[in-house]
Amino acid sequence: MIKVVIIGSGNVAHHLVNAFAKSEAVDVVQVFSRNRETVSAEFNSVKISSDLDNLVEADLFIIAVSDDSVAEIASVISINDRFVVHTSGALTMDCLNTASRRGAFYPLQTFSKQRAVDFNNIPICLECENETDLELLKVVANAISDKVFIINSKQRKALHLSAVFVNNFVNHLYHIGNEICIENQLSFELLKPLIAETANKVMLLSPEEAQTGPAKRGDYQSIQAHLDIITDENQKKIYQILTQSIQNNGKEL
Numbered sequence: 132m133i134k135v136v137i138i139g140s141g142n143v144a145h146h147l148v149n150a151f152a153k154s155e156a157v158d159v160v161q162v163f164s165r166n167r168e169t170v171s172a173e174f175n176s177v178k179i180s181s182d183l184d185n186l187v188e189a190d191l192f193i194i195a196v197s198d199d200s201v202a203e204i205a206s207v208i209s210i211n212d213r214f215v216v217h218t219s220g221a222l223t224m225d226c227l228n229t230a231s232r233r234g235a236f237y238p239l240q241t242f243s244k245q246r247a248v249d250f251n252n253i254p255i256c257l258e259c260e261n262e263t264d265l266e267l268l269k270v271v272a273n274a275i276s277d278k279v280f281i282i283n284s285k286q287r288k289a290l291h292l293s294a295v296f297v298n299n300f301v302n303h304l305y306h307i308g309n310e311i312c313i314e315n316q317l318s319f320e321l322l323k324p325l326i327a328e329t330a331n332k333v334m335l336l337s338p339e340e341a342q343t344g345p346a347k348r349g350d351y352q353s354i355q356a357h358l359d360i361i362t363d364e365n366q367k368k369i370y371q372i373l374t375q376s377i378q379n380n381g382k383e384l
């Protein structure tokens with residue numbers, strides 16, 4: 132079996148440990164956590180270490196800590212020709228110590244400990260300094276997912292940017308919708324079938340084809356009526372920018 136050490140005990144580490152536990156090809160031989168109190172119960176069967184200088188040897192070291200700490204951790208653990216990867220969408224491979232064999236293992240999904248995920252359907256985007264290590268990384272990724280892709284650091288950054296638009300920003304718009312509902316004594320439940328249909332529709336149509344609404348139709352009366360009732364200046368700016376962007380088809384305003 133391929134021996135893997137996971138550094139970190141946050142959302143991604145938690146789901147990786149769970150996914151590898153079900154695989155026949157990968158054995159998580161150790162998890163590093165600087166704070167044992169944050170370690171999930173699922174990690175009980177794995178050896179936990181709080182000492183970066185005393186990690187067991189393994190075929191692969193996966194750093195799944197906050198982006199700001201990846202380089203610092205890599206500089207400590209990148210010894211003995213270890214193969215080290217990180218799980219970040221935003222970081223290039225260069226942030227890992229150049230002396231080590233390095234790469235990226237980026238699972239493109241939103242992870243929270245409290246929410247179970249099916250790793251089989253999660254795209255894992257790989258990058259590696261050398262071909263031999265890439266082959267090993269492919270075996271590790273294929274052990275938990277059917278969707279494995281090879282992309283470079285520039286593409287990964289662009290994918291991460293795109294993911295921020297379709298996930299984080301869309302979720303923030305749900306938040307604004309919820310605020311407006313609360314202000315008007317409406318239940319956010321009313322919007323859930325619409326949210327589900329919008330997400331399902333874009334599985335079959337392109338985002339451009341799926342676009343509807345006052346901005347797309349050029350319905351200026353409705354747009355003005357909405358602007359008249361928005362009380363929050365920030366929401367007004369967001370409404371205007373998105374309306375213009377839809378009308379310009381996502382091009383420069």
Ligand SMILES: NC(=O)c1ccc[n+]([C@@H]2O[C@H](COP(=O)([O-])OP(=O)(O)OC[C@H]3O[C@@H](n4cnc5c(N)ncnc54)[C@H](OP(=O)(O)O)[C@@H]3O)[C@@H](O)[C@H]2O)c1
Nearest residue numbers: 139140141142143165166169195196197200218219241242
């Ligand atoms: N969450 C996602 O949806 C997602 C998706 C794809 C990729 N990623 C990437 O995966 C990585 C981990 O993200 P996450 O969401 O799992 O983060 P997270 O839940 O915030 O967990 C971060 C982990 O890093 C540890 N950590 C932070 N700084 C450290 C340091 N200086 N020394 C030792 N440990 C340190 C934290 O320890 P403590 O618990 O002690 O603070 C915690 O275990 C990031 O690179 C992120 O960009 C995240």
